[in-house]
Amino acid sequence: MEVERVQCLASGQLKELPAKFIRPAHERPENTKAVEGETVPVISLSLPHDLLVKQVAEAASEWGILLLTDHGISPTLIARLQELGQQFFNLPQKEKEVYANDPSTGRFEGYGTRMAKNLDEKVEWIDYYFHMMSPSSKVNYDMWPKNPASYREVTEEYNKEVLKLTDTVLGLLSEGLGLERKALKSSLGDDEKIETEMKINMYPPCPQPELALGVEPHTDMSALTVLVPNDVPGLQVWRQDHWVAVDFLQNTLLVHIGDQLEVLSNGKCRSVLHRSLVDKERMRMSWAVFVAPPHEAVIGPLPVLVNQENPPKYSTKTFAEFRHRKFNKLPQ
Numbered sequence: 001m002e003v004e005r006v007q008c009l010a011s012g013q014l015k016e017l018p019a020k021f022i023r024p025a026h027e028r029p030e031n032t033k034a035v036e037g038e039t040v041p042v043i044s045l046s047l048p049h050d051l052l053v054k055q056v057a058e059a060a061s062e063w064g065i066l067l068l069t070d071h072g073i074s075p076t077l078i079a080r081l082q083e084l085g086q087q088f089f090n091l092p093q094k095e096k097e098v099y100a101n102d103p104s105t106g107r108f109e110g111y112g113t114r115m116a117k118n119l120d121e122k123v124e125w126i127d128y129y130f131h132m133m134s135p136s137s138k139v140n141y142d143m144w145p146k147n148p149a150s151y152r153e154v155t156e157e158y159n160k161e162v163l164k165l166t167d168t169v170l171g172l173l174s175e176g177l178g179l180e181r182k183a184l185k186s187s188l189g190d191d192e193k194i195e196t197e198m199k200i201n202m203y204p205p206c207p208q209p210e211l212a213l214g215v216e217p218h219t220d221m222s223a224l225t226v227l228v229p230n231d232v233p234g235l236q237v238w239r240q241d242h243w244v245a246v247d248f249l250q251n252t253l254l255v256h257i258g259d260q261l262e263v264l265s266n267g268k269c270r271s272v273l274h275r276s277l278v279d280k281e282r283m284r285m286s287w288a289v290f291v292a293p294p295h296e297a298v299i300g301p302l303p304v305l306v307n308q309e310n311p312p313k314y315s316t317k318t319f320a321e322f323r324h325r326k327f328n329k330l331p332q
């Protein structure tokens with residue numbers, strides 16, 4: 001089926017936003033502005049170990065998101081990843097359509113655009129590219145862009161780095177919960193099992209950004225999400241009762257706590273509610289890597305964190321069941 005891409009729409013000198021992108025008043029950025037003066041914690045991985053554990057634990061429980069500096073992933077590698085993503089979205093439309101996904105038939109991987117299921121439904125101002133990244137046994141490389149030619153090599157290298165960083169962050173979070181370094185990682189599945197997915201988000205310039213959303217408020221169902229944005233701001237996180245804008249900081253990685261860590265930690269780590277706004281003049285992009293357990297993994301509050309004073313706050317189920325419920329908006 002022919003899908004109307006937001007990028008094509010945006011390149012057509014639109015003055016007004018088509019109705020399907022106009023959010024109801026209570027969701028509009030113009031009516032739900034971020035507060036000034038609050039900032040997401042920025043944490044350097046080169047801090048002394050005990051201090052680092054403490055800061056990461058605090059950020060995970062109070063914010064559910066942290067910005068990492070001195071994270072060890074080379075700026076050159078990140079810049080290459082970003083260039084390739086941009087190059088893909090600059091390809092002729094026909095070439096991109098070869099990779100079109102079709103969520104209505106369960107084909108989630110590939111090039112995608114949100115589709116309204118009925119006339120009232122609002123859609124997000126975004127085109128994206130989504131694919132599994134690891135373990136390689138579960139990857140269908142036909143779903144990865146073949147152009148630019150170095151996409152696979154660079155993406156695989158980036159994935160390795162993200163897996164190393166994940167190991168570090170999960171270790172710190174485990175220690176912050178008073179557990180052994182390996183506790184969270186082994187619940188999610190060790191290196192051959194843990195899954196990563198890449199989502200390249202592309203938000204074209206939008207004629208009326210105050211009325212639209214790039215991504216609706218949501219929590220990620222992953223364990224962790226590692227995200228690099230380009231320099232166009234837009235990400236906002238919910239804190240207590242208001243939105244806080246996440247500043248763009250050069251050479252910084254964003255780490256979101258996702259639903260699976262909230263469950264495993266029995267609520268000590270918070271899965272952060274977030275949304276993305278769009279810009280009038282500039283294209284915003286972000287590269288999100290979702291780190292998640294395999295579908296068959298059984299995830300529930302870790303028994304060592306549960307006792308009479310701290311009864312389990314979440315039910316235990318397979319990650320497949322969790323996904324099914326989340327996709328279908330069923331209670332967990």
Ligand SMILES: O=C(O)CCC(=O)C(=O)O
Pocket residue numbers: 199201215220227229234235274275276285286288
């Ligand atoms: O673009 C962003 O900063 C956020 C994207 C996001 O939340 C997602 O892809 O899950």
Ligand SMILES: [Fe+2]
Pocket residue numbers: 218219220274
């Ligand atoms: Fe997200």
